[in-house]
Amino acid sequence: MNSLPSTTTLRLIQELQDGKIDHNEAARRIAQLHTAKSETYSETLITGIVLTGLSWAITGGSLVIPIAVAFLTWDTYMGQRRERLERFKFIAQGKILEYLPDDDRNLFEELLPETQAQKAIPPSYVSPQAQAMTRTLTQTQSGQGIQVIDVARAIAHNLKPLIVSARPRVGKGIIVSHAIHLAKQQHGVMVWMIQPKPHPDELGYWQECDRFLGLNLEDFDKNDDQVATQLTEFFLEWRAQAHRPVILIIDELVKLQAMQPKWYKDFLIPQCLVEGSSGETDRRFLWLMTQSPLVSDLGMSGGNRSAFEFMTLQKADTQEHLESAKKSLSSLKSIPSPEDYARSPVGTLAFHSAYNSWAAVPRYPVPTLAPDRVLSDGLRTTVTISTDSSVRTGSDGDDPEFRVWEWAWQKLTRFPAGKTGRELWNDCPKSITGTLTRDQFDQYLATAVEVGCLLDDGTGKLTHNPNLQP
Secondary structure, eight states, X not given: OOOOOOHHHHHHXXXXXXXXXXXXXXXXXXXXXXXXXXXXXXXXXXXXXXXXXXHHHHTTSOSHHHHHHHHHHHHHHHHHHHHHHHHHHHHHXXXXXXXXXXXXXHHHHTTSOGGGSOOXXXXXXXXXXXXXXXXXXXXXXXXXXXXBBOHHHHHHHSOOOEEEEOOTTSSHHHHHHHHHHHHHXXXXXXXXXXXXXXXXXXXXXXXXXXXXEEOOGGGSOTTOHHHHHHHHHHHHHHHHOOOSSEEEEEOOHHHHHHHXXXXXXXXXXXXXXXXXXXXXXXXXXXXXXXXXXOGGGGTOOHHHHTTSEEXXXXXXXXXXXXXXXXXXXXXXXXXXXXXXXXXXXXSOEEEETTTTEEEEOOOOOOOOOOTTOOOOHHXXXXXXXXXXXXXXXXXXXXXHHHHHHHHHHHHXXXXXXXXXXXXXXXXXXXXXXXXXXXXXXXXXXXXXXXXTSEEEOSSSEEEEOTTOOO
């Protein structure tokens, strides 16, 4: 049976919550509380005096044995003082959780800042592929070798504002998708996502998102006002909703910066700085995903970046990206060897700023959509699940007419007010139109209206038919 936390522990927690003491004072008091039990100074001295007196009486006044007993007593006394001093320093210098009893530790864990929480990933995060290697990342930093670590679980365990940097096809989406799943299990989080490039093969990664805004920015003009409005409204709605904790994931920052530079500079970057500095207090967490290794490319200075934890994923063939990432993270000093990459079953290493060490990434299952999966409204309008459980968006074989129908239907789901044929033609990417002429494109739209998948509102604007998707 678990014992109840001590009255002193509960009082400290209350004072922390009320703001009467800070975390440094809490550390000092915890150190005093849990090292005081080792104090036996008075018992040692009394025992030593008694033994010295008895030995003097028994030996008929000889001083040799009493002096020896007195020396042993003094040595024991000083040893106890040294032990308590070391234990006090160990606890008060930020290692509180490592010393507290289990019941007390669980209560303090959520109240203590990162600097006083245990910095190593717990051994339980070591992946099954490396059960023989139970060292933590902190031990890894001491030169005991890189091990396979469940990086997704480490991210999910201690929610923080986060930047994930990696080249395409390295696996950042897969890791973040597993972190979403684990964060929901551990913390009951609600997850929102802005996806500027909803790739058909990766939509399964985001199936656990509660709200999803998928905008293929390549389909829009640069600095499109309607897109900027949608992005702003989605962000502000995320901030205002009541559920806590809540995460907002923004993917493809480079794409956003290129296609929405005005919104990115005037709105997103200031909001990122606000969320990085104060969002955590309100249990809001912003996760940013980017291909760029340089924080300066994202519009953040080193000081502003420090509000975010930073994780980079690397493979043996991404050394140029790694060299650039070192400029964004002063603690990233060591360059892994080819043998280090071989420790990962997928050839990928992760460096996380909170742990200042490399870890080998395990092989995570690739998330795929199931036909009976319940999706958020935003994701459901972005993806169609076919009868064979495969994902299709944007095209069906080589039929150009069907490609236009489906693209236009998906496009208009994001614009309830509708668009004219000319606007759709201007927005449609070359990958859809191919060699089509404007007349052919208009004819395909007219046929889509005839069959009912698109609707003509009578003013020249087309809208999608929610009951009939191509």
